[in-house]
Amino acid sequence: MTYLKKMLTNSIKILFGDVRSSIVSIIVLSALGSGSIFLSVKKLWRETLAAIQSPTPLWVTIALVLALLVYIYLKTRTRPQNPPELKPKYHTIDEIKWEYFFNDDNSFHVNETPLCAKHNLPMFKCDAGYDCHERPVDHCNSLFPTKDYQNLYNKALSHIYRKINFPE
Numbered sequence: 001m002t003y004l005k006k007m008l009t010n011s012i013k014i015l016f017g018d019v020r021s022s023i024v025s026i027i028v029l030s031a032l033g034s035g036s037i038f039l040s041v042k043k044l045w046r047e048t049l050a051a052i053q054s055p056t057p058l059w060v061t062i063a064l065v066l067a068l069l070v071y072i073y074l075k076t077r078t079r080p081q082n083p084p085e086l087k088p089k090y091h092t093i094d095e096i097k098w099e100y101f102f103n104d105d106n107s108f109h110v111n112e113t114p115l116c117a118k119h120n121l122p123m124f125k126c127d128a129g130y131d132c133h134e135r136p137v138d139h140c141n142s143l144f145p146t147k148d149y150q151n152l153y154n155k156a157l158s159h160i161y162r163k164i165n166f167p168e
């Protein structure tokens with residue numbers, strides 16, 4: 001941004017060697033500096049067209065074109081980007097796989113639903129505890145009683161914490 005400002009200021013200085021340049025600079029730089037764009041492209045474009053077609057002094061036309069370019073530049077740059085996709089990471093303890101995510105502040109949170117490590121499937125809660133859908137067809141050792149859940153979850157939390165903060 002600073003570079004653009006400098007470049008624009010310089011080109012404005014080259015284009016206009018008189019007092020008008022400061023007016024143009026104010027228009028362009030106020031659009032740049034405030035960070036908020038108060039002009040709509042449509043309005044600018046209309047005014048640019050009108051300026052081109054009327055006997056308006058050339059510097060007004062150039063100022064408007066510049067402002068339009070700056071507006072488009074800022075619009076393209078400040079267009080809100082899609083939030084970075086949350087990429088899950090995994091930590092497996094015994095047959096249970098825990099999914100975790102990093103937050104913006106680099107802390108993390110662990111998905112409360114465990115996965116069967118063998119089948120890579122979210123486990124479901126039933127009378128027997130947490131189970132894997134595939135287990136009856138293709139045996140796995142993921143099944144655990146509900147009373148163990150909190151312990152396993154806490155264990156996953158501390159393992160992941162250690163993995164992140166004290167990597168081997």
Ligand SMILES: [Zn+2]
Nearest residue numbers: 116119132140
């Ligand atoms: Zn399974």
